[in-house]
Amino acid sequence: MTPEPEEERVAARLRDATHRLFGRSLHIRTVDTGSCAVCESEIRLLTAPHYDLHRLGLFFTPSPRHADLLLVTGPAIRAFDRALEKTYDAMPPPKLVVAVGACPLGGVYQEDEFVHGQLERVLPVDVFVPGCPPSPLALLQGLLVAVGRLAEKVGAESFTTLGDEEESR
Amino acid sequence: MSEDTTARAEHPMAGTSSLLLDRTDVELHVRAMAQTPGVRFADFFGSIEDGELMIRLVWGLDREQEFRIVRWPARGTGYPPLSEVAPAAFVEECEIYEQFGVSPGKGRALNRLVIPPRAEHSFPRLGEAPPHDRPLPHAPHYVSGEAFEFPFGPVRGVGQESMYMGLVTSGEELIDLYLLQWHKHRGIERRLGGEEVARALFVVERTEGLSAVGNGWAFCRAVEAIAEVVPHPAVERSRGVALELERLYNHAAAIAALCQSTGLVVGQAQAEMVLEQLLRLNASVFGHRYLFGVLAPGGTSRAADVDALVTLLPPIMDSLRRLVDALWSTNSFLDRLESCGVVTPADAARLGLVGPVARASGQDIDTRRDHAFGPYGDLAVKVPVRATGDVMARMSVMVAEMEESARLTLDLAGAGLGAGTVEVPPATGSALGWCESPRGESLLWVDLDAGRIRRARVRPGSVRNWRSFDDAARSRNVFTDIPIIEASFWLTVAGLAR
Numbered sequence: 099m100t101p102e103p104e105e106e107r108v109a110a111r112l113r114d115a116t117h118r119l120f121g122r123s124l125h126i127r128t129v130d131t132g133s134c135a136v137c138e139s140e141i142r143l144l145t146a147p148h149y150d151l152h153r154l155g156l157f158f159t160p161s162p163r164h165a166d167l168l169l170v171t172g173p174a175i176r177a178f179d180r181a182l183e184k185t186y187d188a189m190p191p192p193k194l195v196v197a198v199g200a201c202p203l204g205g206v207y208q209e210d211e212f213v214h215g216q217l218e219r220v221l222p223v224d225v226f227v228p229g230c231p232p233s234p235l236a237l238l239q240g241l242l243v244a245v246g247r248l249a250e251k252v253g254a255e256s257f258t259t260l261g262d263e264e265e266s267r
Numbered sequence: 268m269s270e271d272t273t274a275r276a277e278h279p280m281a282g283t284s285s286l287l288l289d290r291t292d293v294e295l296h297v298r299a300m301a302q303t304p305g306v307r308f309a310d311f312f313g314s315i316e317d318g319e320l321m322i323r324l325v326w327g328l329d330r331e332q333e334f335r336i337v338r339w340p341a342r343g344t345g346y347p348p349l350s351e352v353a354p355a356a357f358v359e360e361c362e363i364y365e366q367f368g369v370s371p372g373k374g375r376a377l378n379r380l381v382i383p384p385r386a387e388h389s390f391p392r393l394g395e396a397p398p399h400d401r402p403l404p405h406a407p408h409y410v411s412g413e414a415f416e417f418p419f420g421p422v423r424g425v426g427q428e429s430m431y432m433g434l435v436t437s438g439e440e441l442i443d444l445y446l447l448q449w450h451k452h453r454g455i456e457r458r459l460g461g462e463e464v465a466r467a468l469f470v471v472e473r474t475e476g477l478s479a480v481g482n483g484w485a486f487c488r489a490v491e492a493i494a495e496v497v498p499h500p501a502v503e504r505s506r507g508v509a510l511e512l513e514r515l516y517n518h519a520a521a522i523a524a525l526c527q528s529t530g531l532v533v534g535q536a537q538a539e540m541v542l543e544q545l546l547r548l549n550a551s552v553f554g555h556r557y558l559f560g561v562l563a564p565g566g567t568s569r570a571a572d573v574d575a576l577v578t579l580l581p582p583i584m585d586s587l588r589r590l591v592d593a594l595w596s597t598n599s600f601l602d603r604l605e606s607c608g609v610v611t612p613a614d615a616a617r618l619g620l621v622g623p624v625a626r627a628s629g630q631d632i633d634t635r636r637d638h639a640f641g642p643y644g645d646l647a648v649k650v651p652v653r654a655t656g657d658v659m660a661r662m663s664v665m666v667a668e669m670e671e672s673a674r675l676t677l678d679l680a681g682a683g684l685g686a687g688t689v690e691v692p693p694a695t696g697s698a699l700g701w702c703e704s705p706r707g708e709s710l711l712w713v714d715l716d717a718g719r720i721r722r723a724r725v726r727p728g729s730v731r732n733w734r735s736f737d738d739a740a741r742s743r744n745v746f747t748d749i750p751i752i753e754a755s756f757w758l759t760v761a762g763l764a765r
């Protein structure tokens with residue numbers, strides 16, 4: 099099976115950026131805040147042979163404590179707030195949030211009593227990947243942009259501050 | 268008991284009949300129906316009509332090729348506890364209580380479904396809130412003696428939907444399992460109220476995106492019945508192609524998940540390649556990997572690329588056959604599937620299961636054949652049935668269904684595919700639409716007022732089949748069997764929580 103040229107180009111850039119910035123490993127945690135199950139399907143395919151995220155130095159992790167990046171689907175259901183907050187808080191800084199699909203952009207559900215409608219109301223989002231659903235290739239593109247953002251965050255991070263100062267920032 | 272003559276009668280539709288009951292006759296009716304062989308409990312829901320709660324019960328009379336919709340006004344008194352006679356009705360009893368505040372008799376223990384535990388009394392519902400929300404019956408707890416509860420979720424594995432699973436275990440063996448799904452309740456039925464049909468279809472497709480065509484077509488059929496329009500046969504064939512393509516990719520995804528859950532990495536990679544090829548086929552034929560937006564009220568919005576279909580599908584089926592042959596001869600894989608997650612035929616009938624899960628447990632049902640719609644009347648759909656009800660039987664049913672779907676797809680394409688819509692005038696009335704989604708029968712009951720939705724009941728196949736998941740998980744299984752059973756059911760939380 100030969101990958102499409104477009105896939106190869108995105109993949110190569112993502113691989114280079116991850117290697118440079120993270121010494122070959124960036125860990126991703128996924129969380130669903132009310133998706134229709136299709137965005138999950140595309141996310142699962144990222145590790146399938148056509149896309150093979152692992153060869154790029156990106157890995158999924160079941161634990162938020164090991165995660166650098168949170169991949170979020172769904173319109174941010176209010177009843178899920180606590181679970182989302184706990185997942186996000188458990189991740190060590192610097193951390194990234196990538197919003198997957200039209201749902202977290204507010205394109206499927208308007209804000210109402212059930213949903214926030216936009217993920218940004220509850221989490222600082224670094225990158226939105228539009229699409230309903232975004233294809234795995236679009237997700238790779240989104241991850242590439244996010245990896246660049248993380249570089250900025252790492253640059254801004256002070257590694258000499260103590261815990262207390264960290265809190266007050 | 269009387270035939271329907273009231274102002275808000277069900278819309279007469281081929282394949283359905285309706286009956287208005289007195290509240291006092293309900294129990295007798297349910298007892299009689301539940302004991303009639305070949306009668307299947309299909310759905311049970313409420314709607315507010317002229318300020319009063321009307322309850323509807325849908326029976327599938329599969330041998331008579333008919334859905335019988337029975338209704339009665341609940342006015343204060345509610346209804347007798349139907350789940351005592353028809354156990355399949357339990358979840359819907361809980362739902363009617365939660366959404367409309369009417370309970371089946373005093374003091375019945377009901378489960379909480381989609382109202383979050385700390386929700387205010389004002390939490391949005393379809394009708395009036397009950398005087399007290401029942402406490403969470405299954406708050407995480409310690410079971411005395413040797414078992415304890417292992418909480419899993421709501422945030423679960425990679426690329427998995429959110430849901431809370433309470434696994435009660437003594438360490439290895441699974442003693443009990445329960446599911447909480449309020450984390451994903453988006454109030455779909457409530458938000459459909461007041462919508463125009465085109466916008467409503469957008470939401471129906473996204474209720475359970477993996478059954479977008481199945482649920483969407485059922486919705487379109489209900490709307491078209493009310494408006495008394497029938498799409499052109501060639502357009503119906505296009506819808507049929509979309510439905511079969513949806514089944515193909517879903518079953519491929521289930522097989523990939525089965526390989527993953529049993530740790531068969533090579534098989535998983537092969538299955539994912541087939542899955543990706545099927546999704547790309549969808550995109551080539553209909554312009555969307557998951558077939559969103561193909562359907563439109565009155566027809567389809569896009570023409571199918573028939574050339575792409577007939578040239579690309581056969582080689583994909585060849586890869587699938589090679590994969591399946593290899594899987595059937597991998598003993599370490601088959602050992603995990605055999606006798607795992609058993610649903611007995613008696614339970615499948617008792618709980619009103621549908622789709623591949625029901626067929627793997629001896630239920631010879633398929634709405635494409637038993638309640639033929641669209642192009643299926645002419646197609647003689649072959650329905651695979653297995654008796655053992657284990658994961659192996661479900662996989663075997665799915666594989667056989669994929670072969671049949673490929674055949675149907677090419678037959679439909681051979682007969683000529685059309686695109687476009689007939690005009691659907693804004694109409695008033697209610698009707699039931701149905702379709703055989705990859706997860707089984709989808710039912711969409713729609714009540715329109717001059718083309719706007721007054722009430723839409725969305726019952727994807729997932730709702731019925733989750734009902735037996737705990738039984739399947741309990742039957743002589745250990746912890747690590749749960750992901751295998753979940754893969755073989757291939758349901759969605761989105762479809763359940765709505």
Ligand code: SF4
Binds near residue numbers: 136172198476
């Ligand atoms: S963005 Fe679209 S595909 Fe993704 S979860 Fe939302 S509705 Fe489903």
